Amino acid sequence: MAGKTTHIAAAGILIMVTILVPVVLSNDAIQIPANKAQLNQWFQQNVNPLVSRKATLDPALMAAEGSAKTITVKKDGTGDFKTVTDAVQSIPEGNAHRVIVRIGGGTYTEKITIDRNKPFVTFYGAPNDMPTLVFGGTAATYGTVDSATLIVESDYFTAANLIIANSAPRPDGKSKGAQASALRISGDKAAFYNTRLYGFQDTVCDDKGRHFFKDCYIEGTVDFIFGSGKSLYLNTELHVVPGDAMAVITAQARKSNAEDDGYCFVHCTVTGTGRNAFLGRAWMPYAKVVYAYTDMSDVVHPQGWSDNFNSANDKTVYNAEYKCMGPGSDFSKRAYFAKQLGDAEASPFLSLGYIEGSKWLLPPQLKYLNH
Numbered sequence: 001m002a003g004k005t006t007h008i009a010a011a012g013i014l015i016m017v018t019i020l021v022p023v024v025l026s027n028d029a030i031q032i033p034a035n036k037a038q039l040n041q042w043f044q045q046n047v048n049p050l051v052s053r054k055a056t057l058d059p060a061l062m063a064a065e066g067s068a069k070t071i072t073v074k075k076d077g078t079g080d081f082k083t084v085t086d087a088v089q090s091i092p093e094g095n096a097h098r099v100i101v102r103i104g105g106g107t108y109t110e111k112i113t114i115d116r117n118k119p120f121v122t123f124y125g126a127p128n129d130m131p132t133l134v135f136g137g138t139a140a141t142y143g144t145v146d147s148a149t150l151i152v153e154s155d156y157f158t159a160a161n162l163i164i165a166n167s168a169p170r171p172d173g174k175s176k177g178a179q180a181s182a183l184r185i186s187g188d189k190a191a192f193y194n195t196r197l198y199g200f201q202d203t204v205c206d207d208k209g210r211h212f213f214k215d216c217y218i219e220g221t222v223d224f225i226f227g228s229g230k231s232l233y234l235n236t237e238l239h240v241v242p243g244d245a246m247a248v249i250t251a252q253a254r255k256s257n258a259e260d261d262g263y264c265f266v267h268c269t270v271t272g273t274g275r276n277a278f279l280g281r282a283w284m285p286y287a288k289v290v291y292a293y294t295d296m297s298d299v300v301h302p303q304g305w306s307d308n309f310n311s312a313n314d315k316t317v318y319n320a321e322y323k324c325m326g327p328g329s330d331f332s333k334r335a336y337f338a339k340q341l342g343d344a345e346a347s348p349f350l351s352l353g354y355i356e357g358s359k360w361l362l363p364p365q366l367k368y369l370n371h
Contacts, residue, residue: 027048027056027352027357027358028352028356028358029351030042030046030351031350032266032267032292032350034293034323036235036267036293039267043234044363046352047361047362047363049363050065053362056358061120061189061359061360063096064096064097064119064156065098065120065362067097067098068097068098068099069097069098069099070099070100071087071090071100071101071102072102072103072104073086073101073102073104074104075106075108079102079104083110084101084103084110084112084123084133085110088101088112088113088118088121091121092118093118094117095118095119095120095121096119096120098120099120099121099122100124101121101123102124102125103125103131104125105125105126105129105130105131106131107132107134108131109135110133110135111135111137111149112133112150112151113150114151114152115153116186118154119154119155119156119157120154120156121152121154121156121157122157122158122160123157123158123159123160123162124159124160125161125162126161130161130162130194130196131163132162132163132164133150133162133163133165134149134165134166135149135166135167136180137149137180137181138177138179138180139179139180139202140175140176140177140178144179144202145181145184145205145207147166147168147179147180147202148166148181148182148184148205149164149166149182149183150164150182150184151184151186152184152185152186152187153186153187155189155209156190157185157191158190158192158193159191159192159193160193160195161193162195163195163196163198164182164195164198165182165197165198165199166181166198166199166200166203168180168199168200170221170243171200179200179222180200180202181199181202181204181205182197182203183197183203183205184204184205185204185206185209185211185229186205186207186209187209188208188209188210189209189359189360190209190210190212191211191212191214191361191362191364192211192212192213192214192216193214193364194216195217196216196217197216197217197218198219199219199220200220200221200222200224201220201221201222201224202222202224203220203225204220204224204225204226206225206226206228207227207229208227208228208261209229209230210230210231210355210360211229211231211232211355212232212355213231213233213234214234214235214236214364215234215235218236218238219238219239219240220239220241220249221241221243221244221247222246222247223248223251223283224238224248225238225249226250226251226253226283227251227252228252228253228259229261230260230261230262230354230355231262231264232352232355232357233263233265233266233268234266234267234268235266235267235268236268237271238270239272240270240272240274240276241272242272242273242274244276245276246301247272247276247277247299248277248280248281249270249278249280250263250279250280250281250287251281251283252283252284252289253284253287254284254286254287254288254318255285257286261288262288262289262290263280263288263290264290264292264349265292265294266292266294267292267293268291268294269294269296269297270294270295270296270297270326270328271297272299273297273298273299274298275298275301276299277299277301278301278303278304278305279291279300279305279319279321280305280319281306281307281308282306282313282316282317282319283308285310285313285316285317286316287313287317287318288317288318289320290320290321290322290341290346290349291320291321291322291324292321292322292324292341292346292350293323293324294324294326294329295324295329296325296326296328296329297326297328298327299328300329302332302334303334304319304321304331304333305317305334305338307335307337314336314337315337318339319337319338319339320338320340320341320346321334321338321340321341322340323346
C-alpha cells in the first residue's frame, strides 16, 4: 500500500511540474503583427543577435559567424580589391567562415557569380552610400537564369544596402531573348535587407531555397519575380513599371503539391498605375503565392490573377490574399479560383516559420563594421 501511495504522490508532483512549466514558443511560431507600425519591433524581438542564438542556429552557421572576416572593395583602390569579382574570387572553395565583403559607394559594372562551394558570404554597403552592381546581360546571350547581374548559388548569403540592376534595354515584345535578370538566388537560407532591384522582364529569379527579403524595392514589368523559391517578402515595395498592356508581378514555378515552395508577401506595397498588373500567373500549374496585409494601388487588374490562359490550372494553383488594402485589393471581381483566406488559413504564412527562420536568420546590423 505504501508503494502505491508513493507512486500516486510522484504522479501528483509530475502533474504539478507539468502545469507550472511555461510553454515557450519558438520564434518561428510568433505571428507577424497585423499593425505595420509594430513590424520592426517584432523583427528585433524575434531575430536576435548571434550571442543569444547559440541554442537555435544551425551549427555550421554558428561556427561560421564565430570566425568572421571582413574584406573591402573600393573603386579608388584604397580597399583590399577594386572589383567585387576579385573579392569573390579570393574566397576559398569550401569556405567555412563568414566573409563580409564590404563594398564602397559607386557603380560596379560587373557580372558576378558566387559558386555553390562558397557559402557564408555577405555583401554589405553603407546605407547612406549604397553601391550599385550593374550589368547588361540578356537571355539571348546567357539564357534567362544566367543573365543575372548577381548570381548566388551558395547557401547562407546575405546582402544589405545594395542596388542591383540589369541595364539591358526594355524588351519590346518582338526581340527574342530580350528578358534580363538583375538577381538569381539559388542558394538556401539567404537574406536581403534594404536591397533595391531594377529590371524589366524577369528582374528577380527567386530560383530555389528559403529566402527572406525585408525593406527592399523590386521593380519590373512581366514576371519580375519568378522561380521555385520558398520566400518571405516583408515590407517590400513591388513597383510595376508602366507601359505594357499586361504586367505580371510573379510567375511562381511550383509544379506539384509535393513541392514545398511558394512566395508570401506580408506588409508589402504594390505601386504603379494602369489597372493592368496581375499579382501572379500560373507559370507552372501549382503556383503558390500569398499576399497578406499588403497595400495595393490601382495598378492591380481587377481580376488579380491569371491562369496563364489554361483553365486546367484553376484547380491546382494557390493564389490567395489576406486582409489586403488599397484600391487594388477589391476582391469583388477577382478570378474565381483566387482565395480569400481566413485567419486559420493565413496563419502558416504569417511567421518566420514559413522559411524556418529561427535556424538561420540574423539581424542585418554588423556590429563589427565601422560605419
